[in-house]
Amino acid sequence: MSRVYNFSAGPAMLPEEVLKEAAEEMLDYRGSGQSVMEMSHRSKTYDAIIKEAEKDLRELMNIPDNYKVLFLQGGASLFFAQVPMNLMKNKKAGYILTGQWAKKAYQEAKIYGEAVELASSADKTFSYIPDCSDLPITDDMDYVYICENNTIYGTKYKKLPDTKGKILVSDVSSCFLSEPVDVTKYGVIYGGVQKNIGPAGCVIAIIREDLISDDVLPGTPTMMKWKTQADNDSLYNTPPCYTIYICGKVFKWLKAQGGLEAIQKKNIEKAQILYDFLDSSKMFKGTVVKEDRSLMNVPFVTGNEELDANFVKEATAAGFVNLKGHRTVGGMRASIYNAMPMEGVKKLVEFMEKFEKENS
Numbered sequence: 001m002s003r004v005y006n007f008s009a010g011p012a013m014l015p016e017e018v019l020k021e022a023a024e025e026m027l028d029y030r031g032s033g034q035s036v037m038e039m040s041h042r043s044k045t046y047d048a049i050i051k052e053a054e055k056d057l058r059e060l061m062n063i064p065d066n067y068k069v070l071f072l073q074g075g076a077s078l079f080f081a082q083v084p085m086n087l088m089k090n091k092k093a094g095y096i097l098t099g100q101w102a103k104k105a106y107q108e109a110k111i112y113g114e115a116v117e118l119a120s121s122a123d124k125t126f127s128y129i130p131d132c133s134d135l136p137i138t139d140d141m142d143y144v145y146i147c148e149n150n151t152i153y154g155t156k157y158k159k160l161p162d163t164k165g166k167i168l169v170s171d172v173s174s175c176f177l178s179e180p181v182d183v184t185k186y187g188v189i190y191g192g193v194q195k196n197i198g199p200a201g202c203v204i205a206i207i208r209e210d211l212i213s214d215d216v217l218p219g220t221p222t223m224m225k226w227k228t229q230a231d232n233d234s235l236y237n238t239p240p241c242y243t244i245y246i247c248g249k250v251f252k253w254l255k256a257q258g259g260l261e262a263i264q265k266k267n268i269e270k271a272q273i274l275y276d277f278l279d280s281s282k283m284f285k286g287t288v289v290k291e292d293r294s295l296m297n298v299p300f301v302t303g304n305e306e307l308d309a310n311f312v313k314e315a316t317a318a319g320f321v322n323l324k325g326h327r328t329v330g331g332m333r334a335s336i337y338n339a340m341p342m343e344g345v346k347k348l349v350e351f352m353e354k355f356e357k358e359n360s
């Protein structure tokens with residue numbers, strides 16, 4: 001068996017310990033005689049799996065009792081619509097545009113009401129986070145929306161925007177569980193799990209209870225009403241059972257690593273290795289302003305498309321896969337989520353050093 005270092009933005013690497021444990025339990029989950037894939041979501045065994053996953057997540061993130069945790073389907077992209085459907089009482093909300101995912105959420109919200117652009121970093125290919133200290137937020141806005149870590153462009157809010165008392169809704173798909181967060185600062189935190197937590201197929205949403213009600217936009221499908229999901233503990237219909245089971249294992253893995261503070265420390269150290277190299281290299285350059293750099297997604301370029309393509313090709317052959325950057329940025333992108341071992345980043349940097357020597 002030979003595993004590669006997978007720098008994919010998502011679906012992405014999972015901890016090897018988790019995969020091994022899942023493999024061991026594949027045919028017979030703890031004496032049940034079945035795989036978790038084959039199990040009724042109404043069984044006692046499965047109920048214990050989903051309840052324990054929620055309990056561990058609550059512990060990891062220190063989620064207060066007045067927040068619900070929902071396991072949903074449809075990806076982050078379907079959640080873009082659920083936000084206005086459940087929160088747009090005045091049919092008006094503010095959006096900060098820091099990249100493609102924020103823009104898509106903003107465009108989706110426009111279907112349901114007035115989505116106002118509060119700030120944007122489109123002028124410089126989303127290579128920075130705009131100043132959010134005094135945004136043109138008006139009293140009639142229902143919420144302020146951000147994409148907290150911009151997967152494609154590699155930027156991250158280091159400080160949350162001043163929402164002037166409005167509810168903050170945050171897409172944390174690509175920075176979920178990468179560092180401790182103060183849940184009380186948000187109305188809604190959500191993300192697809194396939195970036196930093198588990199396999200594709202599930203969105204985890206952490207929603208303040210008072211934001212969950214029957215007062216939704218007319219025409220909201222039953223499944224997209226948060227109250228339906230909250231009242232049924234995410235078991236209104238069949239949930240993505242196996243994905244939730246793997247997420248549960250990743251939560252246990254994170255706890256064993258020492259929780260989110262320990263993971264943050266490791267993530268800072270890991271990203272620093274790559275950023276330090278980018279700052280010293282004559283060939284490779286980071287594309288993001290230093291103060292807004294993400295710990296999870298690191299885009300970089302050589303400035304020469306042919307060289308970029310050669311690098312990606314040679315890196316792939318050497319076992320560093322999925323390094324090709326998003327087509328709107330070009331160049332390369334290394335996604336170094338929680339499950340990417342330190343060794344993977346060190347070896348990538350060694351490979352980059354070698355490539356630089358050979359090609360200059």
Ligand SMILES: *Cc1c(COP(=O)(O)O)cnc(C)c1O
Nearest residue numbers: 075076077101151171173174192
């Ligand atoms: C990947 C991604 C999405 C889209 O997720 P899907 O689950 O594929 O819909 C949304 N937001 C962010 C920040 C992402 O990284």
